Amino acid sequence: MNVYVHPSAIVDQGAQIGEGTEIWHFTHVSSSAIIGSQCSLGQNVYIDNHVTLGNGVKIQNNVSVYEGVILQDDVFCGSSMVFTNELSPRSAFPHDKSIEYKKTVVERGATIGANATIICGVTIGEWAFVAPGAIIKRDIPPYSLYAGSPARQMGWICMCGVNLAFRRGQAKCRDCDREYCLDQDRVTITKHYS
Template identity: 65%
Template sequence: MTYTAHASAYIDEGAQIGEGTKIWHFSHVSPKAVIGRNCSLGQNVFVANHVTVGNGVKIQNNVSIYEGVELEDYVFCGPSMVFTNVRTPRSAFPRNTSDDYYKTIVKRGASIGANATVVCGVTIGEWAFIAAGAVVNRDALPYGLYAGVPAKRMGWVCECGSTLAFQEHAASCKDCGREYTIDQENVRKRPEESQ
């Protein structure tokens, strides 16, 4: 075994877990889940069948990653944030097959704050930052800073997490120096060799 799991965690046979990943107290990984290398799953985390978790992902306490959700590399899921996978849930009319679940994708480097809710069927762009308590019910742009209910874009963020202030279609991060350009609502990082 190349990963570490607390004795109270349930790792179902067939689950694929990458080297260096740590799984903490009372977590449950389903048999058809795929988890990458060097991830951290906090206390009471559930990973459902057919979920893919990339490398370097941090999932904090009390988060359930339901079928239909895909987390790319270096995603951060804050404590008690929520994913859904059905848009019209009804107890009397259960939706319990893969065909019933909407796909939700969280792209590389994105962060989702504590107690935020991500309604199924959306894509959260690369390095986007979702504030604590926000409700995301539509796609979030790469590098976008989103807050509120429903979540609205409040600004832009650097890959390091600091806010960006664009002037004449360009911004430089005050903390790390990374440089960005913007064309309407498309933010791009300048190649580091040109900075």
């Protein structure tokens, strides 16, 4: 297979890695991880057991993706952002080994900025954008822009990453000409780039 694994990286036996994926310095991929094609795992990334990455996922340096996290196609994770997988961890009172970790889903095309924190059990909608340093504690809708600590919605964003300005429930991206409809706090795409 056409997969690049840097000599300092560790890929445990049993891990599934798709065509064209690159795994860089000091990264560790656990045995039951599933990684799609054309992914890029930066320096010092950890992929836990039972983690699934779709195709085209890009994970920058110093990110750990723990059990319970699913990253769909074309997700971007900025440097040193954090996923959690337990709501009440205690060193003195460890949980039973059979604990089921909270499921966190990052849908297709979403971006999570550097140093952001994603509290477990949430869904980040497709093509959403989480600003650097934001703390996400609840589900966020597709095409939304969230920033702050705790994060709150700052607007809407196009698939291509440009802010959208809605007028009477309609918006057109100034860069790519995609068109969107906003109805009851839900954005849908009505015209794709041709």
